Amino acid sequence: MASSPTVQTLSRRQLLKVASALGLSTAALGLRPTWASSAGLSNLYPQGVEQGNEISLTVRRESLPIAGKMGKPITLNGTSPGPLIRLREGQDAVLKVTNLLDEETSVHWHGLILPPEMDGVPGVSFAGIAPGETFTARFPVIQNGTYWYHSHSGLQEQLGHAGPLIIDAAEPEAFTYDREHVLLLTDWTFEDPQDVFRHLKVAEGYYNYQERTLADFFADVAENGFADTVKQRSMWEQMRMSSRDIADVTGSTYTYLLNGHTSKDNWTALFKPGEKVRLRVINGSAMSYFDVRIPGLKMTVVSADGQPVQPVPVDEFRIAVAETFDVLVEPEAGRAYTIFAESMDRSGYASGTLAPRLGMVAPIPERRKIADRGMEAMAAHGDMDHSNMQGM
Known part of the structure; x- marks a missing residue:
């Protein structure tokens, strides 16, 4: 029988003590979780990885440097993104979440099979975690794979309230490997997420700086002829849609991050020859889809959303919000490779390096142009008759 959630309230004195202690811990740990350090050796279980039968997370808001500027993300145990939580299939997990924010918060264990009251979705499975409270989630771990955790309260996920969650298998997996790295993709904005939401309600294309121009029109006429170009433009206009409406929020406000780092940081995942x-790839962003590739290196997908799949060799894969993919790679000795995650609308990217030693870099691939959505894409949703859309 599943245990009931435990909620305990901190007194003001206890709250201040916890905050003070956390401040010291944050200074000692640094600004980012150790699993996201430049070496990226998450398989070595360094400090910054939370594991064991009982794990504690403390949630609060604090100022941290992001992309060369000071931001104010929501942190977990003093870091943003949060620490890597590592569980083992078959254990009984105890996860204590203390809220030091001045608003309600929550933690949803994305993709985990657990009792509904432990799922962490306010208003659905539990009441949320009020300021000064600690919520204890208890559940048996009955699966394995690559997952993540994040807030389900307001727009806190956009503020960095997220982190990776790995469950080690109780039995040998169907594939073998020598080393692993966690790659958490996120999108950060220095705007208030409420302002982003308001902008989208006022104008759906507010962040789209890649709309078609007069120059595009003449280029299309030269390639397709005047009549066909006008016909295509007219059909999109009748639908009140744009062929370049690929992403609602774009690189015009987003900074895309890999394990909390920009491309300039050259976050590096190390390997030894042979x-x-x-690579455990997690899309922990709020709004962004990414196309992931490692130029010059074939990837073999062995797991999707924590579930093993028939191995599939790929040169590139698209990862949607909240998805996870595990891929195997066999890099050559003495060479660096670029891990390149390009936003689906081509407005920006996150990148890192896979290399045998720190300090190595590989070229950033040439940026690709935004792809126009054709009428073929619309037809994928069934035959569409636009004859009655005139004047809508």
């Missing part, structure tokens, strides 16, 4: 490397 090793087979497992």
Whole structure:
């Protein structure tokens, strides 16, 4: 029988003590979780990885440097993104979440099979975690794979309230590897997320700086002829849609991050010659889809959303919000590779390096142009008759 959630309230004195202690811990740990350090050696279980039968997370808001500027994300145990939580299939997990924010918060254990009252969705499975309270989630771990956790309260996820969650298998998996790295993709904005939401309600294309121009019109006429170009433009206009409406929020406000780092940071995942490397790729962004590739290196997908799949070799894969993919790679000795995650609308990217030693870099691939959505894409949703859309 599943245990009931435990909620305990901190007194003001206890709250201040916890905040003070956390401040010291944050200074000692640094600004980012150790699993996201430049070495990226998450398989070595360094400090910053939370594991064991009982794990504690403390949620609060604080100022941290992001992309060379000071931001104010929501942190978990003093870091943003949050620490890597590592569980093992078959254990009984105890996860204590203390809220030091001045508003309600929550933690949803994305993709985990657990009692509904432990799922962490306010208003659905529990009441949320009020300021000064600690919520204890208790559940048996009955699966394995690559997952993540994040807030389900307001727009807190956009403020960095997220982190990776790995469950090690109780039995040997169907594939082998020598080393692993966690790659958490996120999108950060220095705008208030409420302002982003308001802008989208006022104008759906507010952040789209890649709309078609007069120059595009003449280029289309030269390629397709005047009549066909006008016909295509007219059909999109009748639908009140744009062929370049690919993403609602774009790189015009977003900074895309890999493990909390920009491309300039050159976050590096190390390998030794002859090793087979497992990359656990997690899309922990709020709004962004990414196309992930490692130029010059074939990837083999072995897991999707924590579930094993028939191995599939790929050069590139698209990862949607909240999805996870595990891929195996076998890099050559002495060479660096670029891990390149390009936003689906081509407005920006996150990147890092896979290399045998720190300090190595590989070229950033040439940026690709935004792809126009054709009428073929609309037809994928069934035959569409636009004859009655005139004047809508």
